[in-house]
Ligand SMILES: Nc1ncnc2c1ncn2[C@@H]1O[C@H](COP(=O)(O)OP(=O)(O)OP(=O)(O)O)[C@@H](O)[C@H]1O
């Protein structure tokens with residue numbers, strides 16, 4: 001998890017890593033295949049149904065003969081089984097975010113850049129998205145790396161490591177609970 005004040009450059013860093021913008025100076029090295037996920041799923045999901053949305057996310061390189069199987073498998077991994085033909089406008093906010101994660105899965109991304117993915121969600125949906133990401137990043141087969149930006153500090157207790165972005169620098173990575181304590185002590189000073 002990556003935390004930092006408004007305007008500290010978290011989203012900019014994600015845009016740089018994912019190639020949406022280019023650095024004025026220096027170079028970005030990224031050995032993984034990144035996928036960016038936004039705070040508001042309605043800014044990301046384009047198609048009318050879960051199936052058509054995920055078909056759009058499939059890599060364009062080689063045609064698959066088991067498209068539906070690949071899509072069903074991704075839906076199962078984000079707890080959206082049976083949702084293949086569901087219109088996207090009928091999904092809850094948490095379900096939409098999990099569909100966006102399924103899109104990243106079918107695109108064969110192995111670096112999820114999650115920019116405040118739970119900011120608009122209620123506590124239950126927040127938990128469902130956290131759990132899915134935790135499962136995806138803990139899988140021994142094809143493990144996925146996720147960098148999660150948050151202002152919801154309680155989420156720090158779910159991460160494997162956390163850092164603070166401030167003054168154009170990223171701090172050393174530490175445990176989420178240690179970063180939580182650090183931010184709390186800064187707040188009371
Ligand atoms: N393309 C750009 N060109 C110049 N400046 C930019 C560009 N994009 C963002 N900025 C500036 O960079 C700074 C960091 O913005 P950024 O959106 O990355 O912050 P953030 O940490 O994601 O904030 P928040 O917590 O509010 O989402 C801001 O001052 C912003 O105005």
Ligand SMILES: [Mg+2]
Pocket residue numbers: 010011012115
């Ligand atoms: Mg931002």
